Amino acid sequence: MQGDLKFASFKQDMNLTMEALCRELFLQNRESVRIIKEEIAVKNLVKILNAALTLCNRKGFASMSLRDLSKESGLSMGALYTYFASKDDLLRLLQSQGRTVVLRAIETQIGGAEHPRIKLRKAIQAHLYVSEIMQPWFYLSYMETKNFPREEHKKAIEAELFTEKLLIDIIRAGQEKGVFKPINSELLGAVIKAMLQDWYLKRWKYSQRRVSVDKYSAFVLDFIESYLVSEP
Amino acid sequence: MQGDLKFASFKQDMNLTMEALCRELFLQNRESVRIIKEEIAVKNLVKILNAALTLCNRKGFASMSLRDLSKESGLSMGALYTYFASKDDLLRLLQSQGRTVVLRAIETQIGGAEHPRIKLRKAIQAHLYVSEIMQPWFYLSYMETKNFPREEHKKAIEAELFTEKLLIDIIRAGQEKGVFKPINSELLGAVIKAMLQDWYLKRWKYSQRRVSVDKYSAFVLDFIESYLVSEP
DNA sequence: GTCTATACCAGGATAGAC
DNA sequence: GTCTATCCTGGTATAGAC
Numbered sequence: 001m002q003g004d005l006k007f008a009s010f011k012q013d014m015n016l017t018m019e020a021l022c023r024e025l026f027l028q029n030r031e032s033v034r035i036i037k038e039e040i041a042v043k044n045l046v047k048i049l050n051a052a053l054t055l056c057n058r059k060g061f062a063s064m065s066l067r068d069l070s071k072e073s074g075l076s077m078g079a080l081y082t083y084f085a086s087k088d089d090l091l092r093l094l095q096s097q098g099r100t101v102v103l104r105a106i107e108t109q110i111g112g113a114e115h116p117r118i119k120l121r122k123a124i125q126a127h128l129y130v131s132e133i134m135q136p137w138f139y140l141s142y143m144e145t146k147n148f149p150r151e152e153h154k155k156a157i158e159a160e161l162f163t164e165k166l167l168i169d170i171i172r173a174g175q176e177k178g179v180f181k182p183i184n185s186e187l188l189g190a191v192i193k194a195m196l197q198d199w200y201l202k203r204w205k206y207s208q209r210r211v212s213v214d215k216y217s218a219f220v221l222d223f224i225e226s227y228l229v230s231e232p
Numbered sequence: 233m234q235g236d237l238k239f240a241s242f243k244q245d246m247n248l249t250m251e252a253l254c255r256e257l258f259l260q261n262r263e264s265v266r267i268i269k270e271e272i273a274v275k276n277l278v279k280i281l282n283a284a285l286t287l288c289n290r291k292g293f294a295s296m297s298l299r300d301l302s303k304e305s306g307l308s309m310g311a312l313y314t315y316f317a318s319k320d321d322l323l324r325l326l327q328s329q330g331r332t333v334v335l336r337a338i339e340t341q342i343g344g345a346e347h348p349r350i351k352l353r354k355a356i357q358a359h360l361y362v363s364e365i366m367q368p369w370f371y372l373s374y375m376e377t378k379n380f381p382r383e384e385h386k387k388a389i390e391a392e393l394f395t396e397k398l399l400i401d402i403i404r405a406g407q408e409k410g411v412f413k414p415i416n417s418e419l420l421g422a423v424i425k426a427m428l429q430d431w432y433l434k435r436w437k438y439s440q441r442r443v444s445v446d447k448y449s450a451f452v453l454d455f456i457e458s459y460l461v462s463e464p
Numbered sequence: 465g466t467c468t469a470t471a472c473c474a475g476g477a478t479a480g481a482c
Numbered sequence: 483g484t485c486t487a488t489c490c491t492g493g494t495a496t497a498g499a500c
Contacts, residue, residue: 058378065476067475077477077478082484147291191451194427194434206422226459298493308468318495
């Protein structure tokens with residue numbers, strides 16, 4: 001369909017490498033990361049965050065000890081503590097970086113579109129594609145939200161509601177133009193969000209069944225549009 | 233619609249009180265629970281499981297200490313350990329009981345139905361209704377699955393796949409009869425499951441928005457049927 | 465059956481040498 | 483910037499009195 005993305009080209013465009021993300025994270029957290037040289041900091045942050053994501057996805061944040069993290073990342077306990085102030089602080093670093101990237105990716109993608117139907121397609125595809133690339137990040141963020149310290153917890157909930165609102169607003173705009181049927185937009189937004197989240201929460205299931213992100217995306221879009229789009 | 237349940241009557245029929253559940257749990261776990269008298273055991277199990285569910289939902293299983301649990305339940309540490317052998321064992325108790333009840337509830341409900349469309353409606357309603365009553369149980373089970381010890385982890389995944397398969401089989405039966413359109417049943421089953429799970433995972437959101445389980449159920453059914461059901 | 469007191473260990477965090 | 487050695491809290495689990 002017109003304006004549709006494919007995962008392969010999306011991936012190329014967005015340049016979401018771990019290295020780029022860690023560089024950005026370093027520049028935005030000079031107070032927390034007590035290292036001076038950028039190259040050293042970035043190199044080790046990559047090691048630390050990769051290790052942390054692996055371990056957290058395997059056993060959960062609370063059950064990951066910093067000794068585990070030290071072993072997995074190859075850095076000593078002492079060295080770890082020059083990159084973050086406490087275990088909670090590490091969670092904050094991980095969390096904040098993920099949030100920023102997602103919102104930017106989605107807004108970049110839907111920015112160009114005008115027609116509600118295309119806009120909705122792009123929002124959904126962008127969400128699925130980002131979460132495909134950064135799956136461990138999303139998984140962690142979803143699973144650990146309730147364990148976040150107060151402030152982070154609030155931000156995580158806001159982010160969830162923000163992307164949901166984005167969907168709802170597109171639906172409403174389309175309804176006003178008569179492109180979409182007058183369906184409860186709040187509920188539809190909620191269940192779309194649920195379907196998007198299922199993609200990164202049940203990765204094991206979908207990859208076992210050989211469902212690619214493009215296939216899943218096509219299915220979800222078809223499902224939603226056949227319910228929502230008015231006949232021409 | 234014909235054969236539809238309402239939550240109020242479902243709740244009355246199924247008798248899913250904490251007391252009944254704990255009694256059953258006690259009778260099935262005489263090896264693990266080192267108490268002789270049924271009445272005492274049931275009374276305290278109710279206290280323990282309620283406290284455990286509250287704490288786990290608030291901070292997660294790993295972060296709940298047994299000292300917390302002792303305080304919240306009103307029993308001493310020593311007493312707690314006569315009801316389960318270890319912290320992991322407590323998780324197993326909680327988990328196994330939930331699983332049994334859900335499957336029984338769903339199978340009871342769809343047992344009577346013949347027509348695929350009614351059967352699908354009943355399966356979805358039963359799932360939503362049970363999870364409405366036992367929300368903390370479902371939430372815990374979903375969130376902690378990956379932390380379960382090997383054997384329990386396997387069972388949790390099997391249970392997820394089992395209820396999903398149940399949906400998929402109903403869809404396929406309907407397709408063979410020509411009642412449903414030839415849609416990818418595996419993918420549809422997966423996203424239906426995702427919508428059902430969203431109901432107990434995001435309870436805060438739905439109750440804030442004053443969406444009742446009957447309303448959610450009606451919406452989801454409408455969404456699915458308008459995609460799936462062939463025109464008459 | 466239930467409690468209190470305690471053993472014992474793993475975890476987060478840091479000091480100070482290099 | 484990084485490492486090793488160590489501190490100390492708070493966790494699970496149990497012994498033994500009542």
